[in-house]
Amino acid sequence: xxxxTFVLLLCSFFSCHSVYHQTASAAQPNIIFVFGDDWGYGDLxxxxxxxVATPNINKLAAEGTLYTQFHVTSGVCSPSRTSVITGHxxxxxxxxxxxxxxxxxxxxxxxxxxxxxxxxxxxxMMQKAGYKTGHFGKWHLGGGGLPNGDLSAPEPTAYGYDExxxxxxxxxxxxxxxxxxxxxxxxxxxxxxxxxxxxxxxxTIDFLKRHKDSAPMFVNLWLKDPHTPLxxxxxxxxxxxxxxxxxxxxxxxLTDSDDHIGRLMDAIKEMGLDENxxxxxxxxxxxxxxxxxxxxxxxxxxxxxxxxxFQGGVNVPFIVRWPGKVTAGKxxxxxxxxxxxxxxxFCELAGQELPKDxxxxxxxxxxxxxNTPLKRTKPLFWEWRFAxxxxxxxxxxxxxxxxxxxxxANRNRDRVELYNITQDRFESNDLAxxxxxxxxxxxxxxxxWKSQLPQ
Numbered sequence: 001x002x003x004x005t006f007v008l009l010l011c012s013f014f015s016c017h018s019v020y021h022q023t024a025s026a027a028q029p030n031i032i033f034v035f036g037d038d039w040g041y042g043d044l045x046x047x048x049x050x051x052v053a054t055p056n057i058n059k060l061a062a063e064g065t066l067y068t069q070f071h072v073t074s075g076v077c078s079p080s081r082t083s084v085i086t087g088h089x090x091x092x093x094x095x096x097x098x099x100x101x102x103x104x105x106x107x108x109x110x111x112x113x114x115x116x117x118x119x120x121x122x123x124x125m126m127q128k129a130g131y132k133t134g135h136f137g138k139w140h141l142g143g144g145g146l147p148n149g150d151l152s153a154p155e156p157t158a159y160g161y162d163e164x165x166x167x168x169x170x171x172x173x174x175x176x177x178x179x180x181x182x183x184x185x186x187x188x189x190x191x192x193x194x195x196x197x198x199x200x201x202x203x204t205i206d207f208l209k210r211h212k213d214s215a216p217m218f219v220n221l222w223l224k225d226p227h228t229p230l231x232x233x234x235x236x237x238x239x240x241x242x243x244x245x246x247x248x249x250x251x252x253x254l255t256d257s258d259d260h261i262g263r264l265m266d267a268i269k270e271m272g273l274d275e276n277x278x279x280x281x282x283x284x285x286x287x288x289x290x291x292x293x294x295x296x297x298x299x300x301x302x303x304x305x306x307x308x309x310f311q312g313g314v315n316v317p318f319i320v321r322w323p324g325k326v327t328a329g330k331x332x333x334x335x336x337x338x339x340x341x342x343x344x345x346f347c348e349l350a351g352q353e354l355p356k357d358x359x360x361x362x363x364x365x366x367x368x369x370x371n372t373p374l375k376r377t378k379p380l381f382w383e384w385r386f387a388x389x390x391x392x393x394x395x396x397x398x399x400x401x402x403x404x405x406x407x408x409a410n411r412n413r414d415r416v417e418l419y420n421i422t423q424d425r426f427e428s429n430d431l432a433x434x435x436x437x438x439x440x441x442x443x444x445x446x447x448x449w450k451s452q453l454p455q
Contacts, residue, residue: 027276028129028130028131028216028349028350028351029216029276029278029349029350030208030212030216030217030218030219030273030277031126031131031217031218031219031278031346031349031350032204032208032217032218032219032220032221032264032279033084033219033220033221033222033280033342034221034222034223034261034264034279034280034281034282035081035084035137035138035220035221035222035223035282035283035284036223036225036226036257036281036282036283036284036317037077037138037222037223037224037225037226037227037283037284038226038227038283038284038285038286038287038288038297038306039225039226039254039283039287039316039317040283040286040287040297040298040299040300040305040312040316041283041286041287041298041299041300041302041312041315041316041317042287042298042299042300042301042302043226043254043287043297043298043317044057044058044061044317045057045058046058046060046061046062046066046319047066047300047317048300049298049300051243051247051251052251052254052255053239053251053255053258054254054255054258055258055262056258056259056261056262056265057258057261057281057319059262059265060261060265060279060281060319060321061319061321061329062328062329063321063323063328063329064279064319064320064321064322064326064328064330065319065320065321065326065327065328065330065331065332065368065371066317066318066319066330066331066332067318067319067320067331067332067333067335067337067368068315068331068332068333068425069315069332069333069334069335069336069337070282070315070316070317070318070335070337070338071314071315071316071336071337071338071339071380071401072282072283072284072285072314072316072338072339073089073090073314073338073339073340073380073381073382074090074285074309074314074382074384075285075286075304075305075306075307075308075309075313075314075382075384076097076098076285076306076307077098077138077140077227077284077285078090078095078097078098078099078140078141079091079095079096079097079098080284080285080339081139081140081141081222081284082095082114082141083338083339083340083361084122084220084339084342084343085114085121085122085123085141085159085343086114086118086120086121086122086343087120087122087340087341087342087343087344087358087360087361087362088340088360088361089340089361089381089383091383091453091454092361092452092453092454093111093114093115094109094110094111094454095110095111095114096108096109096110096383096384096385096386097110097385097386098140099112099113099140099141099142099144099149100148100149101147101148101149102150108385108386109385109455111142112142112150112153113141113142113143113150113153113154114141114142114159116154116158116159119355119358120343120354120355120358121159121160122160122218122342122343122346122347123135123159123160123161123218123220124159124160125160125343125346125347125350125352125354126160126218126346126347126350126352127160127162128352129216129347129350129351129352130215130216130350131215131216131217131218131350132162132163132207132211132214132215132216132217132218133160133161133162133163133217133218133219134161134162134163134164134203134204134207134217134218134219134220135156135161135163135164135165135166135219135220135222136164136165136166136200136203136204136207136219136220136221136222137166137167137196137200137203137220137221137222137223137224138166138167138168138169138222138223138224138227139156139164139166139167139168139169139222140168140169141156141159141169142154142169142170143155143168143169143170143171143183144167144168144169144170144183144185145170145183145184145185145186146185147185148185149168149169149170149183149185151170151183153169153170154170155169155170155171156169156171157171161220163207165179165203167184167186167192167196167224169183170183171183173186174186174192174195174199175189175192176189176191176192176195177191177192177195177198177199187229190231193224193229193230193231194231194232194233194236194256196223196224196225197223197224197225197256197257197259197260197261198256198260200221200222200223200224200260201221201260201261201263201264204219204221204264205263205264205267207219208267208268208271208273209267209271212271212273216350218346218350221264222284223257225253225254225256225257226250226253226254226257226287226290226297227288228288228290230249230250230252230253230290232249232252232253232256236252236253236255236256237249237252239251239252239255240252240255244291244295244296245291246290246291246292246293246295246296247295247296249290249291249296250290250291250296250297251296261281265279274323275323275324276323277321277322277323278320278321278322278325278326278369279319279320279321279322280318280319280320280321281317281318281319282316282317282318282319283316283317284316285306285313285314285316286299286302286304286305286306286308286312286313286314286315286316287299287305287306287312288305288306289305289306299311299312301426302315302425302426302427303426303427303428307384308384308396309382309383309384309396309399309408310396310408310427311421311425311426311427314382315425318337320368322369325369325370326368326369326371327371330371332368332373334373334374335365335368335373335374335376336374336376336380336401337365337368337374337376338362338380339362340360340361340362340380341362341363341364341365342362343360343362344360344362344363344364345362345364345365345366348364348366349366361378362378363376363377363378376403379400379401379402379445379449380400380401380402381399381400381446381449382398382399382400383397383398383399383450384396384397384398385397395410396408396409396410396415396417397409397410397411398410398411398446398450399446400442400445400446400449401421402442402445404420404421404422404423405418405419405420405421405438405442406418406419406421406427407419407432407438407439407442407443407446409443409446413443416432416439416443417430417432418430418431418432418435418438418439418442419431
């Protein structure tokens with residue numbers, strides 16, 4: 001029987017004790033998780049943007065289900081990505097900000113890379129289930145070349161990938177748009193910047209072609225775009241000539257990435273994998289805002305942006321396509337999901353049991369594959385330890401969501417905000433003063449979670 005194929009785009013998910021567990025051994029799904037970088041909730045036509053052209057991702061949504069309540073675990077890159085492959089909130093692994101130079105990591109109380117010696121990593125569990133595993137694109141979990149990454153950090157293959165070619169990580173990469181055997185710091189490479197989505201998709205397509213008849217496949221396709229630096233060429237800029245210069249640059253990059261996502265989908269069809277392919281698109285955090293005025297990069301009105309743990313920083317696009325399973329053209333605004341749910345979900349799809357001594361922070365979200373909205377049972381937590389240039393004093397450092405309620409607080413607790421997030425997704429009506437008992441309960445919940453973390 002042909003292996004089921006699942007393509008998960010820019011963020012991802014599923015669960016581990018549903019009906020899918022019964023069928024996984026008979027037809028393990030191929031899983032491809034495509035994760036954008038700084039791609040805002042409002043940076044897609046299907047999420048309401050009327051200026052940027054994203055026809056291929058829009059088509060993905062039209063042929064699948066679009067979710068409005070999917071969350072990452074941090075407003076920045078490395079912690080968000082940590083939760084994908086560990087199934088834990090990143091603070092459990094002392095990953096509080098992005099991996100940087102060793103002195104910066106030390107000041108932040110962080111290691112220089114994600115510990116490769118843990119028993120449970122998502123790709124490692126997929127290998128145990130018999131999968132061929134690959135990671136193509138951004139890494140940013142350690143390494144990447146001086147001055148911003150430790151050259152002694154493990155390569156991604158140490159975490160359970162059979163093949164990897166990355167940037168912001170150690171090991172094989174690219175020089176311009178050509179294969180390169182060793183680590184490079186690449187931000188000054190203009191040809192690579194304009195080509196990054198194409199070359200990562202090329203590597204993914206090549207991996208699928210080589211392994212599609214021999215084993216189920218798990219692939220992380222983690223795009224660089226639209227993270228800076230952005231140097232689109234003139235052809236990529238053409239559709240946006242005459243716009244605000246910052247939007248011209250930003251939209252050119254988004255549309256180019258969308259083009260190559262379309263190429264990936266075409267290749268899946270040409271390989272005969274489309275019938276049983278699940279496609280998911282997501283992003284690692286909210287938009288940074290591009291240009292001096294930050295006019296490019298949209299949260300569609302959500303409060304905050306990259307770095308923030310308000311919704312604009314952590315509520316990201318999530319689109320699922322699975323023909324014959326997930327309803328086409330549907331929007332699900334009920335299922336509350338997170339990147340910590342991905343590891344237990346993917347393991348369930350693979351038929352791989354988790355070790356008894358491993359406790360995921362996430363939960364199975366497999367009910368969405370039978371078009372039943374997820375009824376979340378576990379709370380979501382966020383921690384941000386560092387000030388930023390917009391809010392150097394009194395910045396929000398803690399957040400918890402439980403059911404309909406989301407609470408945010410600063411370190412001194414002289415700023416506490418409470419929102420009914422299902423009714424007020426823009427976090428505009430602070431209900432803390434009207435609900436002191438709810439505030440007390442959620443603060444206690446966050447404090448109990450914090451007490452379990454390494455210092």
